[in-house]
Amino acid sequence: MDLDVTQLRQPAVVAAFRGWNDAGEAATSVVRHLVIGNETHELLVFDEGYYDLRQTRPTLQVRDGKRVLKWPNTCIAVCRTPQRDLLIVIGDEPNFDWVDLCQEILGTVSLCEATPVVVLGSMNSDDPHTRPLPVSVEATNPDLVWGMGAEDSDYQGPTGITGVLSMMAAEAGCEVVSMWVSTPLYSSDSECAKATLALARRVSEVLGVDFDWERLELASARWESQVSHLVDADSDLAQYVRALEADRDESLAPTSGEDLAAQIEQFLREDKES
Structure with a gap:
């Protein structure tokens, strides 16, 4: 069906990228859980010219019993939650032309009049898996994150596509919220479901959207139990x-x-x- 992006309901943006910005797949998993069970329409796909296939390789997947190739890309889609419409940005961190890709994304954000732009990331840290995993929050408009302990970041050093998108969005006049969740350095490379849950709670607080909380909480408890067994051994x-x-x-x-x-x-x- 055709979708009129000028008639979206209180559209906001949620963006996450696989790779360096996505320890334990926590950030992209939040987006995946938003899409689950909600009507979603793909708008744009960016691939050619942005990826070095020797660095970000395609993957073989099995769908409906058939092997298919999934090529690296960045996708923009509309996810229609019961509370509001979300402009979803998800993809592989590009190898080339980051500025061009961010300009393309922000052009669609402007067309949809979507606000705020919520950019998600996850990073390895020395946090124990048995304790709440912290989420750092930074926003250009403090009112959006009131009561969350948000503070200005004094970080200096390397950044990923999430940092570039956040800064370019702010420079373009968008309200931007940046959220990073910590994942235990010693846990496995598979999805850190406890970090996904912690990040999803913050997204819900800022945007007023609901997740399948029972599903997320069960996955978090199962993940913590599995990691505890590995640690005990x-x-x-x-x-x-x-x-x-x-x-x-x-x-x-x-x-x-x-x-x-x-x-x-x-x-x-x-x-x-x-």
């Missing part, structure tokens, strides 16, 4: 995880009244001396 890894848990618990421990009073006294003393 390796004494060195188990010791490492216990150390991570202790560090996390200490950092989250509430400050006692005595400690707080001592901190205030120290502050006042230093302020008086200065």
